[in-house]
Amino acid sequence: MIKIFVLFFAGARDIVGHSRLEIEIPKASSIGQLREILLARFPRLENLASRAAFAVNESFALPDKVLFENDEVAFLPPVSGG
Amino acid sequence: MIKIFVLFFAGARDIVGHSRLEIEIPKASSIGQLREILLARFPRLENLASRAAFAVNESFALPDKVLFENDEVAFLPPVSGG
Amino acid sequence: MRIKLTRDPIDHQEMVENCRTKSTGAIVLFLGTVREITGNNQTLSLEYDAFAPLAEKSLTEIAEEAKSSWPIREIEIIHRLGTIQPGETSIAICLSCPHRADAFSACQQIMDKIKKVVPIWKKETSPHGVSNWIHP
Amino acid sequence: MRIKLTRDPIDHQEMVENCRTKSTGAIVLFLGTVREITGNNQTLSLEYDAFAPLAEKSLTEIAEEAKSSWPIREIEIIHRLGTIQPGETSIAICLSCPHRADAFSACQQIMDKIKKVVPIWKKETSPHGVSNWIHP
Numbered sequence: 009m010i011k012i013f014v015l016f017f018a019g020a021r022d023i024v025g026h027s028r029l030e031i032e033i034p035k036a037s038s039i040g041q042l043r044e045i046l047l048a049r050f051p052r053l054e055n056l057a058s059r060a061a062f063a064v065n066e067s068f069a070l071p072d073k074v075l076f077e078n079d080e081v082a083f084l085p086p087v088s089g090g
Numbered sequence: 091m092i093k094i095f096v097l098f099f100a101g102a103r104d105i106v107g108h109s110r111l112e113i114e115i116p117k118a119s120s121i122g123q124l125r126e127i128l129l130a131r132f133p134r135l136e137n138l139a140s141r142a143a144f145a146v147n148e149s150f151a152l153p154d155k156v157l158f159e160n161d162e163v164a165f166l167p168p169v170s171g172g
Numbered sequence: 173m174r175i176k177l178t179r180d181p182i183d184h185q186e187m188v189e190n191c192r193t194k195s196t197g198a199i200v201l202f203l204g205t206v207r208e209i210t211g212n213n214q215t216l217s218l219e220y221d222a223f224a225p226l227a228e229k230s231l232t233e234i235a236e237e238a239k240s241s242w243p244i245r246e247i248e249i250i251h252r253l254g255t256i257q258p259g260e261t262s263i264a265i266c267l268s269c270p271h272r273a274d275a276f277s278a279c280q281q282i283m284d285k286i287k288k289v290v291p292i293w294k295k296e297t298s299p300h301g302v303s304n305w306i307h308p
Numbered sequence: 309m310r311i312k313l314t315r316d317p318i319d320h321q322e323m324v325e326n327c328r329t330k331s332t333g334a335i336v337l338f339l340g341t342v343r344e345i346t347g348n349n350q351t352l353s354l355e356y357d358a359f360a361p362l363a364e365k366s367l368t369e370i371a372e373e374a375k376s377s378w379p380i381r382e383i384e385i386i387h388r389l390g391t392i393q394p395g396e397t398s399i400a401i402c403l404s405c406p407h408r409a410d411a412f413s414a415c416q417q418i419m420d421k422i423k424k425v426v427p428i429w430k431k432e433t434s435p436h437g438v439s440n441w442i443h444p
Contacts, residue, residue: 017359018429019441056443063427066361082359082427088442089356089363089387089428090340090399090419099223100293101305138307145291148225164223164291170306171220171227171251171292172204172263172283185321188337194344194394201324201337207406208330258330270343276416283408 010035010077014046020060020085023052033075039064040071042081056085092117092159096128102142102167105134115157121146122153124163138167173239174248175231177224182250187266191246198272200279202265208258216297220253220262223291227251230290234282242278243269249282251292262294309375310384311367313360313428318386323402327382334408336415338401344394352433356389356398359427363387366426370418378414379405385418387428398430 009032016024033045039062047057062069063082075081091114098106115127121144129139144151145164157163174190184201191199206218231249238244247267256262265282269275297303310326320337327335342354371383383403392398401418405411433439 015359017427018357018431019443022441059443061425061427063359063362066365068362068366082362084359084362084427085429085441086443087423087425087427088430088444089358089426090423097223099291100221100295101307104305141307143289143291145223145226148229150226150230164226166223166291167293167305168307169287169289169291170294170308171222171290172287184324184337188320188339192339192341192395194342197341197343197346199337199339199341201320201335201339202408202412203324203328203335203337204408205328205333205335205404206330207333210333259328268341272338272340272416272419276338276412280408280412 009033010075012042012075012078013080014042015080015082017083018085020053020056020083023056024050037075038071039069039073039075039081042075043071046083059086060084091115092157094124094157094160095162096124097162097164099165100167102135102138102165105138106132119157120153121151121155121157121163124157125153128165141168142166173235173246174250175228175235176250177222177228177253178250179252179254182252182261182264184261184264184266187248187250187264190248191266191268193245193268196245196268196270198270198275199266199268200272200275202279202283203261204263204283205261206256206258214299215258216299217255217257218262219255219295219297220251221293221295222251222253227291231286234285234290238278238282242274244278245269249286309371309382310386311364311371312386313358313364313389314386315388315390318388318397318400320397320400320402323384323386323400326384327402327404329381329404332381332404332406334406334411335402335404336408336411338415338419339397340399340419341397342392342394350435351394352435353391353393354398355391355431355433356387357429357431358387358389363427367422370421370426374414374418378410380414381405385422
């Protein structure tokens, strides 16, 4: 297992109750696999998770990106700036 | 004959040498006929006259508009505002 | 609605604040400014002249027409006359609409119309002192 | 080029002056402002939150991309964060181009892109005190 950090924003932060969570995931997990782990733990994230984008260490990242120890993953629900 | 006034702007004013001219024209002349009268008197207006718009008493007017005593006609060469 | 010809510098800050409303989500301000270089030609200054009463009437008609085509809440158009220098504003159009697509489209089409029909003319002075009225 | 997230009111006057150049003939300023009424919903205030480092990076990328697509000379984008009231500016984009068609088109497409990808979110508070994050 490796330790990573997940950042939550806006509606996702309200559902999770934290803006930053430390999480343990299996080594070599992808962002897509992290999404499943988050959904298992926070089922109410489902609506946002299916439409969320992700960033790793402050860069946008695709679901197949593999995560490493201490990575900081941002869970980005659909945006509404402007 | 009737007396009218013609206003000239920009390049047309430079050619004519006046910003306002009093001119005598035959009764019931149209703007189109006035244009011919002006061209006869100021041949160098030709290039601008073929592309000019006209206004009578501060309203745009078409070439077939008939002129009356004391009308004030504006000779409007192609515009370049903005 | 405010339509104005002026010999003074144009205050775009005031125009934007006049167009700000609580019922609109978009303000678009367009400024036409004097370019020093166009192609190979250098411009020292521009002089704008107008048939003022008809120019104001024509600008007002263009603004009214735009208000009937787009949901414009506030609109101001100011055109500068007299001599102006490179960098300065010759025309400013500001308007507000509920949504941005309308605001962009209205502002752009108003500007296109103004350049076609409003009786205003500019004279370009080059650095060699040559001046020419522009009749496109 | 200036890209900024800020909790202070946005000074659009300064943005326009920063974008004014002698080599450009067109400045377009877009302001997104808070609407009090949208359809049947009334908005008391909006609260904007962002993943700030990525939002600034993303805005910078959008501006750089635009500079490679249009002849933009100067560009500034400022997005407000925190709580803002109806009528206030939430985002401002200002840019200058040699000609107006490019300036309008660049500004509009930059705004469209920002609304799609930049990690900024708004929470609407209705007069009944109900607050909702907007996730379109």
